[in-house]
Structures are given as C-alpha cells and as structure tokens.
Amino acid sequence: MTEPGIWHFLLGNLSWHALPFVRAWRDPSVSEVIGAAAAAIVVLGAVALFVVITRFGKWRYLWSEWVISLDHKKIGIMYIILAGIMLTRALIEAVLMRTQQAVAINASGVVGPNHFAQLFSTHGTIMIFFMAMPFLTGLINYVMPLQIGARDMAFPYLNSVGLWLTVSGALLMMVSLVVGQFSTGGWSGYPPFTELSFNPGPGPDYWIWAVTLSSIGSTTVGINIACTLYKMRAPGMAWMRMPLFCWTALCTAILMIFAMPPLTVATLLLAADRYAGMHFFTVGHGGNMMNYVNLFWLFGHPEVYILILPAFGVYSEVISAFSSKELYGYTSLVVATAAIAVLSFTVWLHHFFTMGQSADINAFFGIATMTIGVPTGVKIYDWIWTMFRGRVRFTPPMLLSIAFMMTFVLGGFTGIILATPPLDFMFHNTLFLVAHFHNMLIGGLLYGLLAGYMYWFPKAFGFRLNEAWGRISVCCWVGGFYLAFMPLYVLGAAGLARRTQEIFDPAFRPWLIVALCGALVLFAALISLFVQLYVSIRDRDHNRVPVGDPWDARGLEWSIAAPPPEWNFVTIPHVGNRDAFYWRKRNQGAYRPADHYRDIELPKDTACGVIIGLAAGVCGFGLVWHIWWMAVLCLAVIVATVILRAFERDVTRIIPAARVEAVDRQWLAQAEAAQPTPREREQSAENQGLAQWMA
Amino acid sequence: MDGLGMRRRHPGLNLPDDPDHIREQDENDVFGFWIFLMSDAVLFALLFAIYGTMLRGTAGAPGPAQIFKIGPAFIETMLLLSSTFTFGMASIALKRDARNKRLVFWLVATLLLGLGFLGMEINDFAGMVAQHATPERSGFLSAFFVLVGMHGLHVSIGSLWMVVMLVQLATIGRDHKVEINLIRLSLFWHFLDIVWIAIFSVVYLQGLLR
Numbered sequence: 001m002t003e004p005g006i007w008h009f010l011l012g013n014l015s016w017h018a019l020p021f022v023r024a025w026r027d028p029s030v031s032e033v034i035g036a037a038a039a040a041i042v043v044l045g046a047v048a049l050f051v052v053i054t055r056f057g058k059w060r061y062l063w064s065e066w067v068i069s070l071d072h073k074k075i076g077i078m079y080i081i082l083a084g085i086m087l088t089r090a091l092i093e094a095v096l097m098r099t100q101q102a103v104a105i106n107a108s109g110v111v112g113p114n115h116f117a118q119l120f121s122t123h124g125t126i127m128i129f130f131m132a133m134p135f136l137t138g139l140i141n142y143v144m145p146l147q148i149g150a151r152d153m154a155f156p157y158l159n160s161v162g163l164w165l166t167v168s169g170a171l172l173m174m175v176s177l178v179v180g181q182f183s184t185g186g187w188s189g190y191p192p193f194t195e196l197s198f199n200p201g202p203g204p205d206y207w208i209w210a211v212t213l214s215s216i217g218s219t220t221v222g223i224n225i226a227c228t229l230y231k232m233r234a235p236g237m238a239w240m241r242m243p244l245f246c247w248t249a250l251c252t253a254i255l256m257i258f259a260m261p262p263l264t265v266a267t268l269l270l271a272a273d274r275y276a277g278m279h280f281f282t283v284g285h286g287g288n289m290m291n292y293v294n295l296f297w298l299f300g301h302p303e304v305y306i307l308i309l310p311a312f313g314v315y316s317e318v319i320s321a322f323s324s325k326e327l328y329g330y331t332s333l334v335v336a337t338a339a340i341a342v343l344s345f346t347v348w349l350h351h352f353f354t355m356g357q358s359a360d361i362n363a364f365f366g367i368a369t370m371t372i373g374v375p376t377g378v379k380i381y382d383w384i385w386t387m388f389r390g391r392v393r394f395t396p397p398m399l400l401s402i403a404f405m406m407t408f409v410l411g412g413f414t415g416i417i418l419a420t421p422p423l424d425f426m427f428h429n430t431l432f433l434v435a436h437f438h439n440m441l442i443g444g445l446l447y448g449l450l451a452g453y454m455y456w457f458p459k460a461f462g463f464r465l466n467e468a469w470g471r472i473s474v475c476c477w478v479g480g481f482y483l484a485f486m487p488l489y490v491l492g493a494a495g496l497a498r499r500t501q502e503i504f505d506p507a508f509r510p511w512l513i514v515a516l517c518g519a520l521v522l523f524a525a526l527i528s529l530f531v532q533l534y535v536s537i538r539d540r541d542h543n544r545v546p547v548g549d550p551w552d553a554r555g556l557e558w559s560i561a562a563p564p565p566e567w568n569f570v571t572i573p574h575v576g577n578r579d580a581f582y583w584r585k586r587n588q589g590a591y592r593p594a595d596h597y598r599d600i601e602l603p604k605d606t607a608c609g610v611i612i613g614l615a616a617g618v619c620g621f622g623l624v625w626h627i628w629w630m631a632v633l634c635l636a637v638i639v640a641t642v643i644l645r646a647f648e649r650d651v652t653r654i655i656p657a658a659r660v661e662a663v664d665r666q667w668l669a670q671a672e673a674a675q676p677t678p679r680e681r682e683q684s685a686e687n688q689g690l691a692q693w694m695a
Numbered sequence: 696m697d698g699l700g701m702r703r704r705h706p707g708l709n710l711p712d713d714p715d716h717i718r719e720q721d722e723n724d725v726f727g728f729w730i731f732l733m734s735d736a737v738l739f740a741l742l743f744a745i746y747g748t749m750l751r752g753t754a755g756a757p758g759p760a761q762i763f764k765i766g767p768a769f770i771e772t773m774l775l776l777s778s779t780f781t782f783g784m785a786s787i788a789l790k791r792d793a794r795n796k797r798l799v800f801w802l803v804a805t806l807l808l809g810l811g812f813l814g815m816e817i818n819d820f821a822g823m824v825a826q827h828a829t830p831e832r833s834g835f836l837s838a839f840f841v842l843v844g845m846h847g848l849h850v851s852i853g854s855l856w857m858v859v860m861l862v863q864l865a866t867i868g869r870d871h872k873v874e875i876n877l878i879r880l881s882l883f884w885h886f887l888d889i890v891w892i893a894i895f896s897v898v899y900l901q902g903l904l905r
Contacts, residue, residue: 155727227726280749
C-alpha cells in the first residue's frame with residue numbers, strides 16, 4: 001500500500017480513508033455519520049448547483065456577466081453571496097456544537113472529541129475569514145466607490161484577484177469536509193499543537209492554506225480600498241466631506257495593509273515548520289511558540305477592528321438616514337474611528353495575559369485596552385444624539401442599529417472585565433470569553449453587516465426587501481443572541497471551559513439547554529433572512545424603487561438609478577459639502593440631465609483574476625495532500641498568467657455617449673413620472689425611490 | 696500655469712512632463728505600489744523581529760559566528776548597492792532619453808548585478824549546508840534562512856520582472872504601461888536594497904561581532 005509508486009506521485013497522501021463516507025462505513029458511529037452527511041450535503045449541493053445551471057443554460061451568463069467581471073458592484077455582490085453561503089454552514093456547525101454540549105452531560109453526546117474540535121475550528125475560521133471578511137469587503141466594494149463619486153476601484157483587476165483568492169480559500173474549507181479532515185487547533189491554530197509532531201494529518205494544512213489565501217486576498221483588498229479613497233474621490237469631496245462609511249472603510253483598509261502581513265507570516269512560518277522541518281514554533285531545537293502567539297494576535301487584534309469599523313460606518317449611515325437627521329458629531333466620529341484604528345495596534349497582548357509576561361506589561365496592555373472604550377463610547381453617544389428629535393422610522397436596519405447599541409454596550413462592559421488582568425486570570429479560556437466576543441461580533445459586526453445589506457439592497461437590485469420578514473429576522477437575531485449567549489456568561493463565570501466536548505457537572509444543564517434554544521432561534525433568524533429574500537424577489541414588481549432614493553438618504557450613492565448603470569455616474573459629480581445628495585435634491589440640483597454626454601471608458605472583463613485565484617486554491621489542495629506536481633503546476637499557471645496579463649494592452653472598453661444618454665434619459669423620465677413618497681409611506685408599494693422632501 | 700506648476704501636477708511620477716496628458720490612473724498605479732511596499736516592509740520587519748528573538752535558539756547547531764563569512768557578504772552588499780546605482784541611471788534614461796539604448800543598457804547591467812548577487816547568495820547557502828548548518832537543525836538557522844531567503848526570493852522575483860520588462864521594451868516598446876511598470880520595478884528594487892542593508896548590518900555584522 002505505502003510503496004512509493006506512481007500512485008503516490010500522482011495522489012500524494014490521498015487515500016480512500018480520506019473520504020468521510022469510507023470512514024462512516026468502517027465505523028458507523030453517530031459522529032462519523034454526521035461527518036459523512038455533512039460531506040454528502042456539500043457534494044449534493046455542488047451537483048445540484050451544476051445541474052440547475054446546466055438545465056437553465058446559465059453557464060455562459062455566469063461566466064461572462066459575473067465570474068470574469070471587473071465591475072466593483074458585481075464583485076461586491078459576489079463577496080456577499082460567498083459570505084451568505086459560508087454563514088449558513090458555520091451557523092449549522094454552531095447549532096451542532098450547542099446540541100453536543102446540551103446533551104453531552106456525563107454522556108458522550110452526538111459528536112466525538114476529534115469531530116467537536118473540527119467543528120469549533122471550522123466555525124471560527126469560517127465566521128472570521130469567510131463570512132465576516134467577505135461580507136464587509138463586499139459592502140465596501142459595492143458602496144464606497146458610489147459614495148465618493150468614482151466609476152470603479154483604483155485597481156479593478158486586483159479586485160477580481162482578491163475576490164477569487166478568497167473564494168478559493170472558502171472552497172478549500174468546503175473541500176476539507178469531503179476530503180480528509182480539518183484542523184482541530186481552533187481558529188487561531190496555536191502551535192505546538194498544530195505542529196507535525198502532535199498533528200500529522202492534513203487538518204492544520206487545510207487551515208494554513210485556506211487562511212493564507214484569505215489573508216493575501218485581504219491585503220490586496222486593503223491596498224485597493226485605501227488607494228481608491230486617497231486618489232479617486234470626486235472633485236470637491238474633501239476628507240471631511242466623505243460619508244462616515246468611507247472613513248471607516250479607509251481605517252479598515254489601513255488596518256488590513258498593516259495587520260494582514262503578520263497573519264501571512266504566522267501561517268507561512270507554521271507551514272515552514274510543517275513542510276520543511278524548521279523550528280520556529282516547535283518544542284525544543286530553539287523553537288519558540290510565543291512568537292506565533294505574538295504574530296497571530298498582532299494580526300488578530302487589529303482584525304477585530306477591521307471587522308467592527310465598517311459596521312460602525314453602516315450604523316452611522318443607517319441611523320442618520322432613518323432619523324432624517326444629519327449625523328451628530330461627524331468630526332468626533334471621524335476622530336474616534338481613527339483613534340480606534342491606531343489604538344488597535346497597542347492591545348494585542350490582552351489575548352494572552354496568562355502566558356507569562358510580567359505584571360507591568362499586563363497592566364500596560366490592560367489599560368490600553370480599556371482606553372478603546374472611550375472613542376467607542378463617543379460613537380454611541382453620537383448615534384443616540386443623531387436619533388434625538390429625529391424623525392425615526394423603525395425599519396429593519398434601524399431596529400438592528402438600536403439593538404446593536406444596547407447589545408454592544410453590554411459586550412463592552414464584559415470586555416472591561418476581561419481587560420483587567422487579575423480578572424482575566426479567572427475568566428480566560430472559559431465560556432465567558434466566548435460569550436464576550438460573540439456579544440461583540442454578533443451584536444456589533446453581524447447586526448451592522450445585515451443592516452447594511454438591508455439598507456443598500458434596494459440600491460443594488462432596484463427593489464426593497466420585504467419589511468415584515470425583515471422584522472421577523474431581526475427579532476430572531478436579537479432574541480436568539482440573548483438566549484444563546486447570556487447563559488454562556490453564567491457558565492463561564494461558573495468555570496465551564498470553552499471548547500469542552502463533554503461536561504461533567506449536571507448543574508450546567510439548564511443553561512446549556514437555554515443556549516441551545518438560542519442557537520435554534522438564531523438559525524431561524526437565518527432562515528427568515530432567506531425567506532425575506534425569496535419573498536422580496538417574488539414580489540419585486542410591487543417593490544421597485546427605480547429612481548434610486550427610497551429612504552430620502554444623503555450620500556452620492558442615492559443620487560443615481562437603482563440598480564446603478566455599470567458606469568455609476570454619467571458625469572463625475574462635483575461635491576460642495578457634506579451629505580452632497582441631500583443638499584442637492586433640496587436645491588433643485590438632482591435628477592438633471594448632463595450638459596454633455598461623453599464616451600465612458602471602463603475596464604474590460606478578464607479571466608485572469610479567476611484563473612489566478614482558482615489556481616492558488618488548487619495549489620493549496622496539492623500542498624495539503626503533498627501532491628507536489630499539482631502545487632508546482634498551479635504556481636506556474638499563476639506566474640504565467642501574471643506575466644501574460646502584463647502584455648495585454650486592450651484592457652479598456654468604451655461605452656458610447658449615445659448609449660449613456662439613452663439610459664440616463666430613460667431614468668430621468670422615470671424620475672419625472674414617479675410620485676414623491678413621504679417618509680411615513682416609504683415602506684409601502686408607493687415608494688418608487690423618489691423621496692418627498694420639505695423645501 | 697508656469698512650468699514648475701506643470702511639473703508638480705504628478706509629483707510621484709518620475710517621467711517627462713507632458714502638459715497635455717493627465718495621468719490619473721498612472722498616479723494611482725504608482726501610489727498603490729507604494730502602499731504594497733509598506734505592507735511588504737511589515738513582512739520584513741516581522742521576520743527581523745523573529746530573527747532577533749531566535750538568536751539564542753541555536754540548540755547546539757552552528758551559530759552566527761560559525762556560518763557567516765564577512766567577505767562574500769560584503770561583496771554581495773557591493774553588488775546590490777551598485778545595482779541600485781545602475782537602476783538609478785536607468786530611471787534617468789527613462790525620463791531624459793527617448794531612445795531605448797541607454798535604458799536597456801542600464802537595465803541589463805542591473806539584472807546582471809542582481810543575478811551575481813543571487814549566485815553568491817546561493818553559493819553561501821550551499822556552503823552552510825555543506826557545514827551541516829541546515830534550517831531544520833535549530834530555530835536560529837530556520838529564522839536566518841527564512842529572513843535572508845525571503846529577501847533572495849524577492850530579488851529573484853525582481854530579476855524575473857526585469858526580464859519581462861526587457862522583453863516588453865523589445866516587443867511593445869515604451870508605452871505608458873511599460874514606463875509605469877519600470878517606475879514600480881525601480882521602487883521595488885531600491886526597497887530590496889534597503890532591506891539588504893538592514894540584513895547586512897543586523898544579521899551579518901552583528902552576528903560576527905558577537
């Protein structure tokens with residue numbers, strides 16, 4: 001079997017045993033059967049998708065309209081679709097973990113220890129790298145160029161490369177369900193546990209390459225966003241006239257540029273240990289695992305703010321729009337955002353207070369951590385004052401924003417507890433910590449991303465999302481969160497360690513059952529999100545907002561049609577003040593034809609991005625299974641594609657002025673014919689995207 | 696607008712002034728590359744930090760004093776510093792001389808110096824391996840090989856890039872994309888030189904001082 005023959009050359013370490021179906025056949029325990037069922041869902045899902053696309057003959061459409069597109073709007077939408085798919089998988093895993101803990105009280109439960117460890121590792125890895133990151137990248141990609149009056153990102157081709165690198169990483173995660181096993185080392189992958197001597201299988205390698213692809217992808221995204229914001233703002237769009245979402249995008253991009261390299265270094269050095277027998281983080285031979293911990297959190301803490309800042313941006317936009325008020329304390333919000341971004345690099349040590357530094361060092365990082373609460377508090381007050389005496393409408397995004405303010409403050413308080421080193425010695429590694437960061441990530445990040453999705457959806461697709469199902473979903477997200485995670489605070493304070501597969505104290509049972517109910521409610525929230533999407537697509541003809549401004553909102557993104565034409569702006573707008581569109585429509589400046597219609601130059605679609613991204617993914621697969629020819633071949637494909645693309649000179653295409661004018665005039669006619677909608681009826685079919693405003 | 700004002704329109708672009716040509720995308724391209732270099736600098740900074748903490752982790756394997764040789768390291772430094780000079784001359788040719796002859800001459804000179812550097816570095820590594828100082832023997836050797844090797848990998852990529860640029864100059868000629876890519880390559884090349892100066896002083900000189 002193991003003789004080094006042609007099969008070993010061709011297939012590396014792959015064997016039948018890598019397939020969960022074979023494992024379940026040989027050992028039909030519940031845990032293995034669940035693994036096989038999950039793999040079957042992935043395979044059947046892929047086959048079903050293939051059949052459906054073939055059945056409807058949509059391959060060419062998908063390829064030419066989406067896959068090879070360099071349009072920042074389509075790339076943004078693809079990022080968000082990816083996030084939705086990965087959210088579904090990781091949320092199912094969460095329900096499974098809660099089920100396990102609720103039933104495994106002095107019993108073995110439904111999944112074995114190894115399987116449970118894979119569950120919490122994939123759940124964390126997916127939620128951070130393949131749900132949150134693509135979601136926020138997608139939102140920024142879609143909205144930011146529209147807000148600053150640009151026709152695309154600074155580097156459309158790099159944008160496509162970044163997307164497909166991320167998709168490849170996500171595909172590796174999916175493949176790990178079907179071929180082999182994933183890492184058991186948690187989302188942070190600490191060595192020496194993930195080193196070869198303790199973990200010889202393919203699991204940590206899947207983690208390494210999936211995360212590395214995502215990390216490189218995010219670095220390119222950061223460069224792209226920052227350069228776009230620095231260089232491509234419309235004339236007159238001074239820094240302090242930018243919508244706040246752009247500010248948060250800029251700070252997030254800067255964090256990505258500086259904080260992603262530590263992650264890339266950490267994963268690559270771990271790979272050097274595992275593949276080349278080096279000794280960066282090993283036990284003995286001069287290795288030092290603390291270097292890994294420092295590298296990882298040097299990325300990991302700024303990452304927290306990479307995630308939360310865009311959500312803060314969304315809340316700023318949503319609260320201002322649905323309160324019909326200018327954002328209160330704009331300058332202080334900008335300063336607070338920048339302060340958080342800077343401070344985020346000074347606190348990484350609080351992730352390992354207990355790992356041996358002196359009390360002085362812990363004190364410094366503890367105080368630095370608490371300092372972040374100050375700018376965050378400023379923001380909360382600013383949002384509250386924005387709502388004060390505003391004309392508040394409780395639309396689903398607004399409800400999410402209000403729920404966020406309550407929930408996030410609560411999470412901030414428990415964060416202060418954890419930031420105090422002596423208390424952290426009691427709480428670290430318990431469910432208290434798990435409850436705390438889910439409190440921040442669900443109540444802060446996820447609510448924000450969902451609010452952004454619901455807020456900008458009409459802009460992207462030209463029709464509103466169903467508000468009733470939106471409210472149901474919001475209620476489930478909020479109620480589910482409290483049910484699922486408040487018990488974890490209690491359990492953590494009572495000493496229940498995180499990542500525990502079997503529990504030996506029956507007193508924990510009621511709390512764990514409540515938490516399981518919460519997880520189920522959260523799952524219901526996800527389902528109702530999909531129902532909302534389905535219902536909205538079904539009823540789209542009643543909910544169209546073609547004129548493009550359904551909420552009487554402020555930024556330039558609302559000044560164009562919904563969905564926007566691929567060139568975004570017929571003429572690049574000139575900006576004279578903050579909230580440019582709000583001011584313009586109240587001064588008879590909106591919905592006017594251009595003086596001259598000109599040809600518009602746009603980037604031409606290219607398959608290079610998807611080739612590079614997918615080749616990188618296959619290269620990762622080859623590395624995981626030691627199929628060296630595959631890895632080398634894919635690397636060669638990547639290098640060749642990059643070089644050949646450099647010889648390509650025909651990279652732009654021209655939209656003729658006549659076509660621009662025709663599309664624009666048609667939209668202007670729609671705006672002319674539309675009935676202005678007052679705020680109290682904006683959630684009805686009457687809303688065509690033309691706001692009624694007081695003169 | 697006076698001549699000076701014109702020249703300042705795109706201060707980041709080291710190219711002849713052309714008042715009729717507004718190079719916004721070109722300016723983006725160069726600026727974006729600066730941002731990338733910042734990210735790359737973080738990567739090297741971290742590898743330096745790792746190297747610093749691994750100095751004592753020799754685990755009985757050869758340490759700095761046994762494996763470093765000042766002679767070859769000094770010659771490598773000179774080769775790379777000269778290549779920065781020759782690339783500087785290439786940049787002047789790119790700006791001041793519309794013909795390709797000088798530009799190509801200086802680029803080829805840079806490439807040869809870069810390849811000479813790489814050859815000497817590979818020879819160094821081979822010598823260390825012959826002394827059984829391989830990266831899998833200790834944390835220190837791992838950190839050394841990855842830090843210096845990462846720089847070498849960058850120089851290799853830069854050399855490949857330079858070959859591509861020479862081919863483009865021969866086939867496409869000097870259109871504005873070739874110009875922009877030469878500006879970016881020059882940034883990359885000078886950046887690697889700076890990193891090498893840090894490697895020479897932090898790794899080789901300090902290692903031999905101990």
